[in-house]
Amino acid sequence: MGLAKRLLEGDPRAAARLISMVEDGDPHVAEILAELYPHTGKAHVVGITGSPGVGKSTLIQALVRSLIKSGKRVGVIAVDPSSPFGGGALLGDRLRMQDLTTEEGVFIRSMGTRGAAGGLSAATGEAVDILDAMGMDVVMVETVGSGQAEVSVAGIAHTCVVVTMPGSGDDIQAMKAGLMEIGDIFVVNKADLPGAEEILRTLQNALHLDPRDRDRLPPVIRTISTTGEGVDRLLDEITRHRSYLMERGLWEERFRRRVLQEVMDLVMAELKNRLMRSLAGGERCAAILRRLLETREIDPFTAAREILSDLMGTGA
Numbered sequence: 001m002g003l004a005k006r007l008l009e010g011d012p013r014a015a016a017r018l019i020s021m022v023e024d025g026d027p028h029v030a031e032i033l034a035e036l037y038p039h040t041g042k043a044h045v046v047g048i049t050g051s052p053g054v055g056k057s058t059l060i061q062a063l064v065r066s067l068i069k070s071g072k073r074v075g076v077i078a079v080d081p082s083s084p085f086g087g088g089a090l091l092g093d094r095l096r097m098q099d100l101t102t103e104e105g106v107f108i109r110s111m112g113t114r115g116a117a118g119g120l121s122a123a124t125g126e127a128v129d130i131l132d133a134m135g136m137d138v139v140m141v142e143t144v145g146s147g148q149a150e151v152s153v154a155g156i157a158h159t160c161v162v163v164t165m166p167g168s169g170d171d172i173q174a175m176k177a178g179l180m181e182i183g184d185i186f187v188v189n190k191a192d193l194p195g196a197e198e199i200l201r202t203l204q205n206a207l208h209l210d211p212r213d214r215d216r217l218p219p220v221i222r223t224i225s226t227t228g229e230g231v232d233r234l235l236d237e238i239t240r241h242r243s244y245l246m247e248r249g250l251w252e253e254r255f256r257r258r259v260l261q262e263v264m265d266l267v268m269a270e271l272k273n274r275l276m277r278s279l280a281g282g283e284r285c286a287a288i289l290r291r292l293l294e295t296r297e298i299d300p301f302t303a304a305r306e307i308l309s310d311l312m313g314t315g316a
Ligand SMILES: Nc1nc2c(ncn2[C@@H]2O[C@H](COP(=O)(O)OP(=O)(O)OP(=O)(O)O)[C@@H](O)[C@H]2O)c(=O)[nH]1
Pocket: 050, 051, 052, 053, 054, 055, 056, 057, 058, 059, 081, 082, 083, 084, 144, 189, 190, 191, 192, 193, 223, 224, 225, 226, 227
């Protein structure tokens, strides 16, 4: 049986195999993804982002546990985690976690930041599509909220959960600088540590001052993910956000945003590949660079335009 068919029947090994193919840039993956695309758009894609060590993976495990109990199937993609998912009887050891689902309808997969064929975010987007097509009810994507990563996770997700913890004043600064806008739900995790109330109030105040969407003020929830406290409330808010998106007709809009982001990431990655190849040995590119650097006939702006038009003319 073909990989696509096996995946559509929910085979976790097919999912593991396909995600590896995406990561390795396997040329056969394109036609399989094409077969899967009509089956995507059903899963609730939830981004979980925040600074290293705030407890994203622990929180996801607690959410997964809760979701399974209510009979949901869950996929998790952790992008370049610096700490692995903790073990535990439920989710098995790290090896199993990398590749295989457990019987309970969970599929967890870590993805590195290097070696992705279509660039990191495109590979992540494709992995999300794979788990979506496979019939997962919820797909969670864990990313470390620094630099570009959280921006693209916001593009992929229907619901973006921004996680912070007490004593991380830097986080609040970072949030003001960008994370604030992408969060649909905010979490103060490690609420068992001193300072939780303070960061909670700071967040609430900042959100009140800057209401992007007057119809909906993002909730701020305190959790202790190690004990599971607050996790059901978080899950409620995630579910409520899904209903909110559907009622407003925003669900489809966010799916379209995800697909467009994926296309853009793929185009950017392909252009970058072509540029690298061209810079490494392309004749025309070398000639342009000579005119830029040796004879100085042209300036960087002109060189960039000439290289770009050269790249656009290069076949795939
Ligand atoms: N006290 C306390 N510790 C917690 C809580 N949640 C997580 N931790 C601990 O914080 C540490 C980091 O947790 P992770 O879940 O790996 O954090 P993460 O955000 O996924 O980390 P990275 O993937 O490395 O960015 C672990 O030792 C957890 O046990 C909590 O609610 N309270």
